[in-house]
Amino acid sequence: MSGSVQALDEGALLDRVQARAGEGREILDAATREVIGRVPVQTVADLDRAVARASAAQPGWAACGHGRRSELLLAAAEAIEANAEPLAHLLSREQGKPLNGPNARFELGACAAWLRATANTVLDPEVLVDDETGYAELSYQPVGVVGAIGPWNWPLMIGIWQIAPSLRMGNTVVVKPSEHTPLSVLAMVSVLGDVLPDDVLVAVSGGREIGARLAAHPAIDKVMFTGSTATGRKVVEASAGNLARLTLELGGNDAGIVLPDADPKAIAEDLFWGAFINTGQTCAALKRLYVHDAIYEDVVTELAVVAAQTPMGRGLDENNVLGPLQNPQQLAVVSRLVEDARARGGRIVTGGAPAPELGELFYPVTIVADLDDGAPLVDEEQFGPALPVIRYHDVDDAVASANRLDVGLGASVWSSDRDQAREIAGRLQAGTVWINSHGGLHPMAPFGGVKSSGYGLEFGVEGLKSVAAPRVIHG
Numbered sequence: 312m313s314g315s316v317q318a319l320d321e322g323a324l325l326d327r328v329q330a331r332a333g334e335g336r337e338i339l340d341a342a343t344r345e346v347i348g349r350v351p352v353q354t355v356a357d358l359d360r361a362v363a364r365a366s367a368a369q370p371g372w373a374a375c376g377h378g379r380r381s382e383l384l385l386a387a388a389e390a391i392e393a394n395a396e397p398l399a400h401l402l403s404r405e406q407g408k409p410l411n412g413p414n415a416r417f418e419l420g421a422c423a424a425w426l427r428a429t430a431n432t433v434l435d436p437e438v439l440v441d442d443e444t445g446y447a448e449l450s451y452q453p454v455g456v457v458g459a460i461g462p463w464n465w466p467l468m469i470g471i472w473q474i475a476p477s478l479r480m481g482n483t484v485v486v487k488p489s490e491h492t493p494l495s496v497l498a499m500v501s502v503l504g505d506v507l508p509d510d511v512l513v514a515v516s517g518g519r520e521i522g523a524r525l526a527a528h529p530a531i532d533k534v535m536f537t538g539s540t541a542t543g544r545k546v547v548e549a550s551a552g553n554l555a556r557l558t559l560e561l562g563g564n565d566a567g568i569v570l571p572d573a574d575p576k577a578i579a580e581d582l583f584w585g586a587f588i589n590t591g592q593t594c595a596a597l598k599r600l601y602v603h604d605a606i607y608e609d610v611v612t613e614l615a616v617v618a619a620q621t622p623m624g625r626g627l628d629e630n631n632v633l634g635p636l637q638n639p640q641q642l643a644v645v646s647r648l649v650e651d652a653r654a655r656g657g658r659i660v661t662g663g664a665p666a667p668e669l670g671e672l673f674y675p676v677t678i679v680a681d682l683d684d685g686a687p688l689v690d691e692e693q694f695g696p697a698l699p700v701i702r703y704h705d706v707d708d709a710v711a712s713a714n715r716l717d718v719g720l721g722a723s724v725w726s727s728d729r730d731q732a733r734e735i736a737g738r739l740q741a742g743t744v745w746i747n748s749h750g751g752l753h754p755m756a757p758f759g760g761v762k763s764s765g766y767g768l769e770f771g772v773e774g775l776k777s778v779a780a781p782r783v784i785h786g
Protein backbone atom coordinates (compact mmCIF):
# COMPACT_ATOMS: atom_id res chain seq x y z
CA MET A 312 0.00 0.00 0.00
CA SER A 313 1.28 3.45 -0.87
CA GLY A 314 -1.63 5.03 0.99
CA SER A 315 -2.38 7.49 -1.78
CA VAL A 316 -4.41 7.40 -4.96
CA GLN A 317 -2.20 7.15 -8.05
CA ALA A 318 -3.42 7.78 -11.59
CA LEU A 319 -1.69 5.54 -14.10
CA ASP A 320 -2.01 5.10 -17.84
CA GLU A 321 -3.03 1.80 -19.45
CA GLY A 322 0.55 0.79 -20.23
CA ALA A 323 1.69 1.38 -16.65
CA LEU A 324 -1.30 -0.59 -15.32
CA LEU A 325 -0.50 -3.49 -17.64
CA ASP A 326 3.17 -3.42 -16.68
CA ARG A 327 2.22 -3.78 -13.03
CA VAL A 328 0.34 -7.03 -13.60
CA GLN A 329 1.90 -8.65 -16.66
CA ALA A 330 4.11 -11.72 -16.59
CA ARG A 331 7.83 -11.21 -17.06
CA ALA A 332 8.97 -11.08 -20.70
CA GLY A 333 8.79 -14.51 -22.30
CA GLU A 334 6.61 -15.94 -19.52
CA GLY A 335 2.88 -16.25 -18.92
CA ARG A 336 -0.07 -16.78 -21.23
CA GLU A 337 -1.15 -14.52 -24.08
CA ILE A 338 -4.41 -12.62 -23.66
CA LEU A 339 -6.08 -11.50 -26.86
CA ASP A 340 -8.15 -8.44 -27.69
CA ALA A 341 -11.68 -9.84 -28.11
CA ALA A 342 -12.43 -7.59 -31.09
CA THR A 343 -9.16 -7.63 -33.04
CA ARG A 344 -7.63 -10.87 -31.68
CA GLU A 345 -4.31 -9.05 -31.26
CA VAL A 346 -2.20 -9.84 -28.21
CA ILE A 347 -2.89 -7.35 -25.39
CA GLY A 348 -0.38 -8.76 -22.96
CA ARG A 349 0.69 -11.85 -21.05
CA VAL A 350 -0.90 -12.89 -17.80
CA PRO A 351 1.15 -14.73 -15.16
CA VAL A 352 0.22 -18.41 -14.90
CA GLN A 353 0.13 -19.08 -11.19
CA THR A 354 0.22 -22.44 -9.49
CA VAL A 355 -1.60 -24.08 -6.63
CA ALA A 356 1.49 -23.36 -4.50
CA ASP A 357 1.13 -19.65 -5.39
CA LEU A 358 -2.49 -19.84 -4.35
CA ASP A 359 -1.60 -21.47 -1.04
CA ARG A 360 0.88 -18.65 -0.36
CA ALA A 361 -1.76 -16.05 -1.24
CA VAL A 362 -4.26 -17.61 1.14
CA ALA A 363 -1.62 -17.70 3.88
CA ARG A 364 -0.91 -13.99 3.38
CA ALA A 365 -4.62 -13.12 3.47
CA SER A 366 -5.07 -15.25 6.61
CA ALA A 367 -2.19 -13.50 8.35
CA ALA A 368 -3.58 -10.06 7.45
CA GLN A 369 -7.15 -10.79 8.56
CA PRO A 370 -6.98 -10.18 12.33
CA GLY A 371 -5.38 -6.76 11.82
CA TRP A 372 -7.96 -5.83 9.22
CA ALA A 373 -10.79 -6.92 11.51
CA ALA A 374 -9.25 -4.85 14.30
CA CYS A 375 -9.35 -1.70 12.13
CA GLY A 376 -13.05 -1.40 12.84
CA HIS A 377 -15.96 -0.39 10.62
CA GLY A 378 -15.12 3.31 10.53
CA ARG A 379 -11.61 2.85 9.20
CA ARG A 380 -12.61 0.14 6.76
CA SER A 381 -15.35 2.38 5.38
CA GLU A 382 -12.84 5.21 4.92
CA LEU A 383 -10.56 2.90 3.01
CA LEU A 384 -13.39 1.67 0.78
CA LEU A 385 -14.21 5.30 -0.02
CA ALA A 386 -10.53 5.82 -0.88
CA ALA A 387 -10.75 2.69 -3.04
CA ALA A 388 -13.66 4.28 -4.94
CA GLU A 389 -11.49 7.35 -5.54
CA ALA A 390 -8.63 5.17 -6.75
CA ILE A 391 -10.96 3.47 -9.24
CA GLU A 392 -12.22 6.83 -10.47
CA ALA A 393 -8.67 8.17 -10.88
CA ASN A 394 -7.88 5.16 -13.08
CA ALA A 395 -11.30 4.65 -14.66
CA GLU A 396 -10.33 5.53 -18.20
CA PRO A 397 -7.26 3.23 -18.54
CA LEU A 398 -9.15 0.45 -16.74
CA ALA A 399 -12.11 0.91 -19.11
CA HIS A 400 -9.78 0.70 -22.12
CA LEU A 401 -8.14 -2.48 -20.86
CA LEU A 402 -11.54 -3.97 -20.01
CA SER A 403 -12.89 -3.02 -23.42
CA ARG A 404 -10.03 -4.74 -25.22
CA GLU A 405 -9.93 -7.84 -23.04
CA GLN A 406 -13.67 -8.39 -22.57
CA GLY A 407 -14.82 -6.84 -25.86
CA LYS A 408 -17.47 -4.49 -24.47
CA PRO A 409 -17.41 -1.02 -26.00
CA LEU A 410 -16.29 2.00 -24.01
CA ASN A 411 -19.69 3.64 -24.53
CA GLY A 412 -23.26 2.56 -23.91
CA PRO A 413 -23.99 0.44 -20.83
CA ASN A 414 -20.54 -1.08 -21.16
CA ALA A 415 -16.93 -0.45 -20.05
CA ARG A 416 -17.14 3.12 -18.72
CA PHE A 417 -20.50 2.27 -17.17
CA GLU A 418 -18.90 -0.79 -15.50
CA LEU A 419 -16.15 1.34 -13.95
CA GLY A 420 -18.78 3.81 -12.73
CA ALA A 421 -20.67 0.94 -11.12
CA CYS A 422 -17.47 -0.24 -9.38
CA ALA A 423 -17.02 3.16 -7.73
CA ALA A 424 -20.74 3.43 -6.90
CA TRP A 425 -20.85 -0.01 -5.26
CA LEU A 426 -17.68 0.67 -3.26
CA ARG A 427 -19.21 3.89 -1.92
CA ALA A 428 -22.58 2.35 -1.19
CA THR A 429 -20.94 -0.57 0.61
CA ALA A 430 -18.75 1.79 2.63
CA ASN A 431 -21.83 3.72 3.71
CA THR A 432 -24.07 0.75 4.55
CA VAL A 433 -24.43 0.13 8.25
CA LEU A 434 -25.15 -3.23 9.84
CA ASP A 435 -25.98 -2.43 13.43
CA PRO A 436 -26.31 -5.04 16.18
CA GLU A 437 -29.93 -6.07 16.66
CA VAL A 438 -31.58 -6.38 20.06
CA LEU A 439 -33.64 -9.57 19.82
CA VAL A 440 -35.03 -9.81 23.32
CA ASP A 441 -35.22 -7.10 25.95
CA ASP A 442 -37.92 -7.89 28.51
CA GLU A 443 -38.54 -9.80 31.69
CA THR A 444 -37.42 -13.03 29.99
CA GLY A 445 -33.92 -11.66 29.36
CA TYR A 446 -31.71 -9.76 26.92
CA ALA A 447 -30.24 -11.07 23.67
CA GLU A 448 -28.35 -9.18 21.02
CA LEU A 449 -27.28 -10.27 17.53
CA SER A 450 -24.15 -8.85 15.95
CA TYR A 451 -22.11 -9.75 12.90
CA GLN A 452 -18.44 -10.69 12.99
CA PRO A 453 -15.98 -11.29 10.14
CA VAL A 454 -16.01 -14.84 8.79
CA GLY A 455 -12.27 -14.85 8.00
CA VAL A 456 -10.84 -15.23 4.50
CA VAL A 457 -13.18 -14.98 1.51
CA GLY A 458 -12.42 -16.65 -1.82
CA ALA A 459 -13.88 -14.58 -4.69
CA ILE A 460 -14.27 -16.49 -7.95
CA GLY A 461 -15.52 -14.51 -10.93
CA PRO A 462 -16.82 -14.82 -14.50
CA TRP A 463 -15.73 -13.02 -17.67
CA ASN A 464 -18.81 -10.99 -18.58
CA TRP A 465 -18.71 -8.15 -16.03
CA PRO A 466 -15.37 -9.02 -14.46
CA LEU A 467 -14.68 -5.76 -12.65
CA MET A 468 -18.17 -4.95 -11.41
CA ILE A 469 -18.83 -8.50 -10.21
CA GLY A 470 -15.37 -8.50 -8.63
CA ILE A 471 -16.30 -5.40 -6.62
CA TRP A 472 -19.64 -6.98 -5.64
CA GLN A 473 -17.64 -9.79 -4.06
CA ILE A 474 -14.72 -7.77 -2.68
CA ALA A 475 -16.41 -4.66 -1.24
CA PRO A 476 -18.83 -6.26 1.27
CA SER A 477 -16.24 -8.85 2.27
CA LEU A 478 -13.67 -6.20 3.13
CA ARG A 479 -16.29 -3.96 4.73
CA MET A 480 -17.14 -6.71 7.24
CA GLY A 481 -13.50 -7.29 8.22
CA ASN A 482 -12.66 -10.26 6.03
CA THR A 483 -9.63 -10.45 3.80
CA VAL A 484 -10.11 -11.61 0.21
CA VAL A 485 -8.35 -13.83 -2.30
CA VAL A 486 -9.62 -13.07 -5.81
CA LYS A 487 -9.51 -15.60 -8.67
CA PRO A 488 -10.48 -13.88 -11.94
CA SER A 489 -11.85 -15.74 -14.92
CA GLU A 490 -9.08 -17.11 -17.13
CA HIS A 491 -10.76 -15.20 -20.00
CA THR A 492 -10.47 -11.75 -18.42
CA PRO A 493 -7.63 -11.79 -15.89
CA LEU A 494 -5.65 -8.69 -16.88
CA SER A 495 -8.36 -6.13 -16.17
CA VAL A 496 -9.16 -7.73 -12.80
CA LEU A 497 -5.49 -7.91 -11.81
CA ALA A 498 -5.11 -4.26 -12.83
CA MET A 499 -8.14 -3.26 -10.75
CA VAL A 500 -6.88 -5.20 -7.72
CA SER A 501 -3.53 -3.47 -8.12
CA VAL A 502 -5.25 -0.05 -8.12
CA LEU A 503 -7.22 -0.99 -5.00
CA GLY A 504 -3.95 -2.14 -3.43
CA ASP A 505 -2.65 1.43 -3.65
CA VAL A 506 -5.00 2.43 -0.85
CA LEU A 507 -5.61 -0.80 1.09
CA PRO A 508 -3.27 -2.36 3.67
CA ASP A 509 -0.97 -5.08 2.36
CA ASP A 510 -2.48 -8.52 1.85
CA VAL A 511 -6.08 -7.70 2.72
CA LEU A 512 -6.85 -8.18 -1.00
CA VAL A 513 -4.75 -10.64 -2.98
CA ALA A 514 -5.30 -11.86 -6.54
CA VAL A 515 -4.19 -15.16 -8.03
CA SER A 516 -4.59 -15.74 -11.74
CA GLY A 517 -5.14 -19.18 -13.13
CA GLY A 518 -7.71 -21.53 -14.54
CA ARG A 519 -10.15 -24.10 -13.24
CA GLU A 520 -7.59 -25.87 -11.04
CA ILE A 521 -6.91 -22.63 -9.14
CA GLY A 522 -10.64 -22.02 -8.72
CA ALA A 523 -11.16 -25.57 -7.52
CA ARG A 524 -8.32 -25.32 -4.99
CA LEU A 525 -9.55 -21.95 -3.74
CA ALA A 526 -13.09 -23.29 -3.23
CA ALA A 527 -11.78 -26.35 -1.37
CA HIS A 528 -8.99 -24.62 0.58
CA PRO A 529 -9.10 -25.45 4.30
CA ALA A 530 -8.27 -21.85 5.24
CA ILE A 531 -11.11 -20.37 3.17
CA ASP A 532 -14.17 -19.54 5.27
CA LYS A 533 -16.52 -18.18 2.61
CA VAL A 534 -16.73 -18.46 -1.15
CA MET A 535 -18.38 -15.81 -3.27
CA PHE A 536 -18.89 -17.53 -6.60
CA THR A 537 -20.35 -16.07 -9.79
CA GLY A 538 -20.39 -18.27 -12.86
CA SER A 539 -22.21 -21.15 -14.45
CA THR A 540 -24.57 -23.50 -12.62
CA ALA A 541 -22.36 -26.47 -13.54
CA THR A 542 -19.32 -24.94 -11.84
CA GLY A 543 -21.48 -23.76 -8.95
CA ARG A 544 -22.37 -27.37 -8.22
CA LYS A 545 -18.64 -28.18 -7.98
CA VAL A 546 -18.19 -25.33 -5.52
CA VAL A 547 -21.01 -26.79 -3.41
CA GLU A 548 -19.30 -30.18 -3.46
CA ALA A 549 -16.00 -28.59 -2.40
CA SER A 550 -17.74 -26.90 0.52
CA ALA A 551 -18.48 -30.32 2.00
CA GLY A 552 -14.78 -30.42 2.88
CA ASN A 553 -14.07 -26.96 4.33
CA LEU A 554 -17.68 -26.10 5.22
CA ALA A 555 -17.14 -22.70 3.64
CA ARG A 556 -20.26 -20.55 3.57
CA LEU A 557 -21.35 -19.90 0.00
CA THR A 558 -22.93 -17.19 -2.05
CA LEU A 559 -23.71 -18.60 -5.49
CA GLU A 560 -24.73 -16.30 -8.34
CA LEU A 561 -25.26 -18.75 -11.18
CA GLY A 562 -26.78 -18.93 -14.61
CA GLY A 563 -30.20 -17.70 -15.58
CA ASN A 564 -32.69 -17.75 -18.42
CA ASP A 565 -34.78 -14.70 -17.61
CA ALA A 566 -38.24 -14.49 -19.13
CA GLY A 567 -40.03 -11.27 -20.02
CA ILE A 568 -43.81 -11.18 -20.44
CA VAL A 569 -45.32 -8.42 -22.58
CA LEU A 570 -49.02 -7.92 -21.83
CA PRO A 571 -51.45 -6.93 -24.62
CA ASP A 572 -51.86 -3.38 -23.31
CA ALA A 573 -48.15 -2.51 -23.67
CA ASP A 574 -47.09 0.01 -26.33
CA PRO A 575 -44.58 -1.76 -28.59
CA LYS A 576 -42.86 1.40 -29.80
CA ALA A 577 -42.57 2.85 -26.31
CA ILE A 578 -41.04 -0.26 -24.76
CA ALA A 579 -38.84 -1.40 -27.66
CA GLU A 580 -35.65 0.33 -26.61
CA ASP A 581 -35.85 -0.84 -22.99
CA LEU A 582 -36.69 -4.37 -24.13
CA PHE A 583 -33.70 -4.25 -26.47
CA TRP A 584 -31.22 -3.23 -23.78
CA GLY A 585 -32.78 -5.64 -21.30
CA ALA A 586 -31.77 -8.40 -23.70
CA PHE A 587 -28.66 -7.09 -25.40
CA ILE A 588 -26.77 -5.27 -22.65
CA ASN A 589 -23.11 -6.32 -22.93
CA THR A 590 -24.08 -7.92 -26.26
CA GLY A 591 -26.30 -10.39 -24.39
CA GLN A 592 -23.49 -11.65 -22.14
CA THR A 593 -25.21 -10.72 -18.90
CA CYS A 594 -26.50 -12.99 -16.16
CA ALA A 595 -29.76 -11.17 -15.52
CA ALA A 596 -30.56 -10.28 -19.13
CA LEU A 597 -33.83 -10.93 -20.91
CA LYS A 598 -33.21 -14.31 -22.56
CA ARG A 599 -36.71 -15.32 -23.75
CA LEU A 600 -39.50 -12.90 -24.48
CA TYR A 601 -43.18 -13.92 -24.32
CA VAL A 602 -45.42 -11.49 -26.23
CA HIS A 603 -49.21 -11.52 -26.46
CA ASP A 604 -50.57 -12.39 -29.89
CA ALA A 605 -52.37 -9.00 -30.16
CA ILE A 606 -49.09 -7.05 -30.38
CA TYR A 607 -46.67 -9.83 -31.29
CA GLU A 608 -45.74 -8.65 -34.80
CA ASP A 609 -45.44 -5.03 -33.66
CA VAL A 610 -43.02 -5.92 -30.86
CA VAL A 611 -40.90 -8.07 -33.18
CA THR A 612 -40.80 -5.28 -35.78
CA GLU A 613 -39.92 -2.57 -33.25
CA LEU A 614 -37.12 -4.68 -31.78
CA ALA A 615 -35.66 -5.12 -35.26
CA VAL A 616 -35.86 -1.35 -35.80
CA VAL A 617 -33.80 -0.71 -32.65
CA ALA A 618 -31.34 -3.44 -33.65
CA ALA A 619 -30.78 -1.77 -37.03
CA GLN A 620 -29.96 1.53 -35.33
CA THR A 621 -27.50 0.14 -32.78
CA PRO A 622 -23.86 0.06 -33.90
CA MET A 623 -21.69 -3.00 -33.24
CA GLY A 624 -17.94 -3.17 -33.66
CA ARG A 625 -14.59 -2.69 -31.96
CA GLY A 626 -15.07 -1.39 -28.43
CA LEU A 627 -12.47 1.37 -28.59
CA ASP A 628 -14.42 3.01 -31.42
CA GLU A 629 -16.50 5.60 -29.57
CA ASN A 630 -19.49 5.04 -31.89
CA ASN A 631 -20.09 1.42 -30.96
CA VAL A 632 -22.34 0.20 -28.19
CA LEU A 633 -22.36 -3.52 -29.02
CA GLY A 634 -19.21 -5.64 -29.24
CA PRO A 635 -18.00 -9.15 -30.00
CA LEU A 636 -18.59 -12.32 -28.02
CA GLN A 637 -15.79 -12.60 -25.50
CA ASN A 638 -14.49 -16.00 -26.53
CA PRO A 639 -14.82 -18.59 -29.30
CA GLN A 640 -16.68 -21.07 -27.06
CA GLN A 641 -19.49 -18.55 -26.46
CA LEU A 642 -19.66 -17.73 -30.18
CA ALA A 643 -20.09 -21.45 -30.85
CA VAL A 644 -22.95 -21.67 -28.31
CA VAL A 645 -24.82 -18.77 -29.92
CA SER A 646 -24.22 -20.07 -33.47
CA ARG A 647 -25.42 -23.56 -32.55
CA LEU A 648 -28.60 -22.31 -30.88
CA VAL A 649 -29.53 -20.01 -33.78
CA GLU A 650 -28.82 -22.70 -36.38
CA ASP A 651 -31.02 -25.10 -34.46
CA ALA A 652 -33.77 -22.47 -34.23
CA ARG A 653 -33.64 -21.90 -37.98
CA ALA A 654 -33.72 -25.63 -38.68
CA ARG A 655 -36.86 -26.09 -36.56
CA GLY A 656 -38.72 -23.31 -38.36
CA GLY A 657 -37.84 -20.23 -36.32
CA ARG A 658 -38.15 -17.00 -38.30
CA ILE A 659 -34.87 -15.06 -38.31
CA VAL A 660 -36.09 -11.47 -38.24
CA THR A 661 -32.64 -9.91 -38.12
CA GLY A 662 -29.11 -11.29 -37.83
CA GLY A 663 -28.80 -15.06 -37.88
CA ALA A 664 -25.18 -15.74 -38.85
CA PRO A 665 -21.73 -14.63 -37.62
CA ALA A 666 -20.37 -11.31 -38.90
CA PRO A 667 -16.73 -12.09 -39.83
CA GLU A 668 -16.47 -8.75 -41.62
CA LEU A 669 -16.46 -7.16 -38.13
CA GLY A 670 -14.02 -9.68 -36.66
CA GLU A 671 -13.66 -13.33 -35.71
CA LEU A 672 -15.93 -13.22 -32.64
CA PHE A 673 -18.73 -10.96 -33.84
CA TYR A 674 -22.31 -12.15 -34.06
CA PRO A 675 -24.99 -9.59 -34.96
CA VAL A 676 -28.09 -8.93 -32.90
CA THR A 677 -30.45 -11.77 -33.79
CA ILE A 678 -34.19 -11.80 -33.20
CA VAL A 679 -35.89 -15.16 -33.75
CA ALA A 680 -39.69 -15.24 -33.98
CA ASP A 681 -42.16 -18.14 -34.09
CA LEU A 682 -40.31 -20.43 -31.68
CA ASP A 683 -41.97 -22.43 -28.94
CA ASP A 684 -40.96 -23.65 -25.51
CA GLY A 685 -38.70 -26.66 -25.87
CA ALA A 686 -36.51 -25.14 -28.60
CA PRO A 687 -32.94 -25.03 -27.28
CA LEU A 688 -32.69 -21.28 -27.98
CA VAL A 689 -35.61 -20.85 -25.56
CA ASP A 690 -34.69 -23.46 -22.97
CA GLU A 691 -30.90 -23.04 -22.77
CA GLU A 692 -28.98 -19.98 -21.64
CA GLN A 693 -27.63 -18.42 -24.87
CA PHE A 694 -25.51 -15.78 -23.09
CA GLY A 695 -25.15 -13.82 -26.30
CA PRO A 696 -26.98 -11.57 -28.79
CA ALA A 697 -29.82 -13.89 -29.90
CA LEU A 698 -33.32 -13.39 -28.49
CA PRO A 699 -36.22 -15.79 -29.04
CA VAL A 700 -39.64 -14.11 -29.11
CA ILE A 701 -42.48 -16.50 -28.27
CA ARG A 702 -46.16 -15.87 -28.98
CA TYR A 703 -48.79 -16.47 -26.26
CA HIS A 704 -52.56 -16.09 -26.09
CA ASP A 705 -53.35 -16.51 -22.41
CA VAL A 706 -51.27 -14.79 -19.74
CA ASP A 707 -51.57 -17.83 -17.45
CA ASP A 708 -49.74 -19.82 -20.12
CA ALA A 709 -47.02 -17.17 -20.30
CA VAL A 710 -46.57 -17.31 -16.52
CA ALA A 711 -46.37 -21.11 -16.66
CA SER A 712 -43.78 -20.87 -19.46
CA ALA A 713 -41.72 -18.35 -17.52
CA ASN A 714 -41.72 -20.62 -14.47
CA ARG A 715 -41.17 -23.94 -16.20
CA LEU A 716 -37.36 -23.87 -16.28
CA ASP A 717 -35.13 -24.79 -13.37
CA VAL A 718 -33.55 -21.34 -13.11
CA GLY A 719 -34.82 -18.14 -11.53
CA LEU A 720 -32.48 -15.17 -11.55
CA GLY A 721 -34.65 -12.38 -12.99
CA ALA A 722 -37.90 -11.84 -14.89
CA SER A 723 -39.92 -8.89 -16.14
CA VAL A 724 -43.48 -7.84 -16.93
CA TRP A 725 -44.27 -5.14 -19.48
CA SER A 726 -47.62 -3.34 -19.30
CA SER A 727 -49.19 0.09 -19.04
CA ASP A 728 -51.25 -1.16 -16.07
CA ARG A 729 -48.89 -1.21 -13.08
CA ASP A 730 -51.32 -3.03 -10.77
CA GLN A 731 -51.86 -5.83 -13.24
CA ALA A 732 -48.12 -6.04 -13.88
CA ARG A 733 -47.43 -6.28 -10.14
CA GLU A 734 -50.00 -9.04 -9.77
CA ILE A 735 -48.25 -11.06 -12.47
CA ALA A 736 -44.80 -10.19 -11.07
CA GLY A 737 -45.93 -11.79 -7.83
CA ARG A 738 -46.47 -15.10 -9.63
CA LEU A 739 -43.01 -15.31 -11.20
CA GLN A 740 -40.34 -17.56 -9.70
CA ALA A 741 -37.26 -15.33 -9.74
CA GLY A 742 -35.03 -13.48 -7.31
CA THR A 743 -35.80 -10.14 -8.97
CA VAL A 744 -38.79 -9.12 -11.08
CA TRP A 745 -38.81 -5.82 -12.95
CA ILE A 746 -41.81 -3.97 -14.34
CA ASN A 747 -41.27 -2.19 -17.70
CA SER A 748 -37.51 -2.67 -17.50
CA HIS A 749 -35.09 -5.55 -17.13
CA GLY A 750 -31.75 -5.90 -15.39
CA GLY A 751 -31.35 -2.62 -13.50
CA LEU A 752 -29.72 -3.12 -10.09
CA HIS A 753 -29.41 -0.92 -7.03
CA PRO A 754 -26.68 -1.25 -4.40
CA MET A 755 -29.28 -1.23 -1.60
CA ALA A 756 -31.69 -3.79 -3.15
CA PRO A 757 -30.61 -7.39 -2.50
CA PHE A 758 -29.85 -9.44 -5.60
CA GLY A 759 -29.76 -13.22 -5.88
CA GLY A 760 -31.37 -16.17 -7.60
CA VAL A 761 -33.77 -18.99 -6.80
CA LYS A 762 -33.79 -22.58 -8.05
CA SER A 763 -30.59 -23.44 -9.98
CA SER A 764 -29.65 -19.76 -10.27
CA GLY A 765 -28.03 -20.07 -6.87
CA TYR A 766 -28.51 -19.01 -3.28
CA GLY A 767 -27.40 -16.20 -1.03
CA LEU A 768 -27.88 -12.48 -1.50
CA GLU A 769 -25.60 -9.65 -2.54
CA PHE A 770 -25.90 -5.88 -1.92
CA GLY A 771 -27.21 -3.76 0.90
CA VAL A 772 -27.59 -4.92 4.48
CA GLU A 773 -28.43 -8.47 3.36
CA GLY A 774 -25.20 -8.53 1.37
CA LEU A 775 -23.17 -7.56 4.43
CA LYS A 776 -24.86 -10.27 6.49
CA SER A 777 -23.89 -12.86 3.89
CA VAL A 778 -20.17 -12.21 4.40
CA ALA A 779 -20.41 -12.17 8.19
CA ALA A 780 -20.75 -14.67 11.00
CA PRO A 781 -23.71 -13.99 13.28
CA ARG A 782 -23.07 -13.98 17.02
CA VAL A 783 -25.77 -13.80 19.67
CA ILE A 784 -24.94 -12.67 23.17
CA HIS A 785 -27.46 -13.46 25.90
CA GLY A 786 -27.42 -11.52 29.12
Ligand code: NAD
Pocket residue numbers: 460461462463464465469487488489490517518519520521522523524526537538539540541542543545546559560561562563593594595692694720760764765
Ligand atom coordinates in the same frame (compact mmCIF):
# COMPACT_ATOMS: atom_id res chain seq x y z
P1 NAD B 1 -17.70 -20.61 -15.35
O1 NAD B 1 -18.51 -21.36 -14.37
O2 NAD B 1 -17.15 -21.31 -16.52
O3 NAD B 1 -16.44 -19.94 -14.63
C1 NAD B 1 -16.59 -19.08 -13.51
C2 NAD B 1 -15.32 -19.10 -12.69
O4 NAD B 1 -15.20 -20.37 -12.03
C3 NAD B 1 -14.03 -18.91 -13.48
O5 NAD B 1 -13.18 -18.03 -12.75
C4 NAD B 1 -13.45 -20.32 -13.52
O6 NAD B 1 -12.05 -20.36 -13.65
C5 NAD B 1 -13.87 -20.84 -12.16
N1 NAD B 1 -13.88 -22.30 -12.02
C6 NAD B 1 -13.88 -23.24 -12.98
N2 NAD B 1 -13.94 -24.49 -12.43
C7 NAD B 1 -14.00 -24.32 -11.10
C8 NAD B 1 -14.11 -25.21 -10.01
N3 NAD B 1 -14.18 -26.54 -10.16
N4 NAD B 1 -14.18 -24.69 -8.77
C9 NAD B 1 -14.15 -23.35 -8.58
N5 NAD B 1 -14.03 -22.45 -9.59
C10 NAD B 1 -13.97 -22.94 -10.83
O7 NAD B 1 -18.63 -19.39 -15.79
P2 NAD B 1 -18.35 -18.27 -16.91
O8 NAD B 1 -18.46 -18.92 -18.26
O9 NAD B 1 -17.13 -17.49 -16.57
O10 NAD B 1 -19.59 -17.29 -16.69
C11 NAD B 1 -20.79 -17.42 -17.41
C12 NAD B 1 -21.89 -17.92 -16.51
O11 NAD B 1 -21.94 -17.15 -15.33
C13 NAD B 1 -23.27 -17.81 -17.11
O12 NAD B 1 -24.02 -18.97 -16.83
C14 NAD B 1 -23.89 -16.64 -16.38
O13 NAD B 1 -25.29 -16.66 -16.33
C15 NAD B 1 -23.27 -16.76 -15.05
N6 NAD B 1 -23.27 -15.47 -14.36
C16 NAD B 1 -24.10 -15.31 -13.30
C17 NAD B 1 -24.14 -14.08 -12.65
C18 NAD B 1 -25.06 -13.86 -11.48
O14 NAD B 1 -24.93 -12.85 -10.82
N7 NAD B 1 -25.96 -14.76 -11.20
C19 NAD B 1 -23.33 -13.04 -13.09
C20 NAD B 1 -22.50 -13.25 -14.18
C21 NAD B 1 -22.47 -14.49 -14.80
